[in-house]
Amino acid sequence: MVIKYIRKLLGSRKKKPAEGAPETTGAAPPQPHLPQVHHRPIPLNLIDPDAAKIVKRLRRFGHTAYIVGGGVRDLLLERTPKDFDIGTSARPNEVRKLFRNCRIIGRRFRLAHIYFHDKIIEVATFRSNQPEDLAAAAVEETAPAAGAAPASRPGADAAHGRRDHDRDRGHGAGRGAQAPHRGARPGDTDPGNDFLIRSDNVFGTPETDALRRDFTINALFYDIESGNVIDYVGGIADLDAHVMRMIGDPEVRLREDPIRILRAIRLAGRLGFTIEAKTLAAIKRHKGDVKLAAAPRVLEDFLRMLRKGGAETALTMLHEMGVDEVVLPELLAAARPGDFELQRKTLHSLDLATERGTEFSNATLLSLVFYPFVRRALENADPDVPGPAFTAIDKIVGGFEHRLIVPKKERERIRQILTAQKRFIPRSQGKRFSMGSFVRKPFFPEAFDLFDIITSATGEHRDEVKRWKNRIASAAVASDGESLGPDIETAFEVEGDARPGRRRRRRGGRGRSEAARGPSGQGAPRGSGHSSGAPRREPEPILIPDLAPGENPYGDAIAVPIPSGGGGRVSPGGSAAHARPHREGGHGQTRQAHANGEGAGHAEGRGENGASGTEEGPRKRRRRRGGRRRRGAGGGGTGGGPTGGTDGGDGESGPAGEM
16 A cells, blocks of 8 residues: 555656567557437426436536436337436445435445435446456456556546445445456356356446446437437437347347346337347347346346236247246146136236236235136135145245245235135135125235236126125225224125124223213113214313312412311312422422412421421422322322322312311
8 A cells, every 4th residue: 555655646657668679559448439319309397307406416516417228218208217217427425425315225236326205216327347447447456455556448537447446335345356257157167158247336438338238228318408319329229110139249248147138028028129139049048047147136027027017928928938937937837728828818907907007016916927827726725724725825836936035925915815816706705704804804905906807807707896896985985994894794785795694793892981981881872883874073162161269270280379277178160179289499388388378387287298297397298190190099088198188189188287
C-alpha cells in the first residue's frame, strides 16, 4: 500500500526501450460503434412519475441515466410495464448519496433500490462483460498489496471498466479473480470450458451494458428528455418483426446463464414472438444446463411463466423443446393419457382470468399445474380423511417440490387446495362437512379460484360455481364484516339447501358483557344478532346534569371540599364519598385543608396505618394504587382499612380520628 501511494504521488517511471529495439504497443481498445437513434416519443403519462424524477435528478448531478429493459419494450408494444428500471453511470454509493430512500442490495450484482410508498424502483449502474474489462478487474484484485500498481487496459478511465471498490461492506470481495474463468462445471476439470456468470460488478458504458444483456428487445434505452430510443444491438428491428434474438453467440450466452432458456420461452409465449432459429437450436442443445442454475431462480422464473398471460403458449413451447424434461420430470413420469390436454385447457382458462386482471398466489398456480396429474388420486380419496390424499400427492409432486425448494408453507397450502376440490361438489362433500366451517378456512379463496378455473376449462359443474358465488355474496352482505358461519348457513337455507347437522355452539357466551344481557340478567333472546336484520342501537349521548355547589363532575379525578360536620354518607349525586386527597406541591394536605384549614383533624386522622394523628401537622402517606378496583370490591359499611378511612371504597368518609 505504501509503494502504491508513493507511485500515485510521484508517478511511475516507465522503462525506455533499448536503442534499436522495436517498440511494442499494447492492443488498441475496441472502437465503439455509434448506436442507432430512433425518435419514438412515449407520452409522459405512461411513464411512472417517480422513475422520471429519478432520471432527472441523476442527470442534474452530471450522470447519464435512461429508462432501460423490459419497461421500454412494453411501452413500445403499447403494453403496461410491470415496473420501470433505470440504468445510470452513477455508482451504487453515488446513487445512495442522492436519494435518502435508497438501499444497496446484492453481492453478485449490486443494485440500488429506491423505496417509495407503494413500489421499489431499481437503479443499476452500467455493467460490462467484455474480456478486456474482466481481465483488468481480475488483475486489479489479484495484485498484491505491496506489489506493483494494478494494471488496466489502455484508454480505460476511472469510471468505466473497473470493479467497484466499495468493499468495506463485504459486497463482491474476493470474487474478481474468478472473472476470466468463472469457476468449473461439475464433471469438467477445465475451468475454461465453463461460462457461468458468478460475479457481475464490472462497471462499463451504456454500450457495454447493452451488449451484456440477453435479448435484443431488452437492450433498448429510452431518453425521456429527447424522446429517443437508443439502440446498440438492433432491437428496434426485432421488436417490429416480433422476433426473439439472443445478443452475441447463443451457444455462449445460454451457458453463461441457463435461466435465459426459461426467459426466452416465457417472453415468446407472453408477447407472441418467434424465437430466432439460431437461438432456438442453442436452447434445444443446452436445455440440460438449467440444472446448473440455482433452484429458487428456476422456481421463480417458472412461476413467472404462469403470470401476466401466455402460460398456455409458454408451457406448450416448454414441452415441444423438451425443456420440461429438465424442469418437470416428476410430472412427466406420472402423466397418463389426457393429462396434457387437460393441462392445456386449464392454462387457457388461467390466461383468460389473467386478462381480466385476476391475480393468483403461488400455491394456486402450482396447484393448477399439478392438478391434471394428481386428479385420479384425489377422486379416490376420502375428503374426511385427508392423510391418504396427502401421501398420494407427495408421491407425484414431492420430488419437484424438494428439488426446486418450494417453501414448506406453500407445500401445505397446495395439499389443502387440492384436497378441497371435492368439497365444492354436493355428492362428494363427505359426511362431516360444514358449509360455514369450510368457508372460514384460510385456504378457501385459493381453493375456490382453482375450482373456478378447472370448471371453466372442462365445462363441468358450472352451475355449482354460480351457486357458490351467490352464497358467498349473500353471506358477505348479511354478515356485515363479522363471522360468516351463521349467515352462510342462513343463505343456504334460503336457497333450499339446508342440510341436517349438529347446531354449532356459539362461543363467548359467558364472557359477554353485562350490557348484552337482558334486564333480568338472562342472555339476549335467540336470533337477536345481526343476522336477524335488526339495526344496531346507537349509543346514547352522555348528559352531564347541573351540579350543586360542592359536587364534582369528574368523579374521583379531583377531590372536592368535604363538609366538616358530618360523618354520614353523602347523596349519590355527590362525590364526597369517593373523594381522594389531592397532593399539591408534594405536601400531604387535602385541597380543603390547604384552602381553609377546616380539615386539619381529618388530615391528621389519615396518617400512616390509619391511626389517629397526635403530632402536629400532616403526615405523608403513600397513595395506594388501583383505588377504584379496590373500592369496588370493598363493600359498604366501613372502609377497607382498619380505621375505615384511608382507602375506603364505599365506606363512610368521616374523620378517622373520631372512631
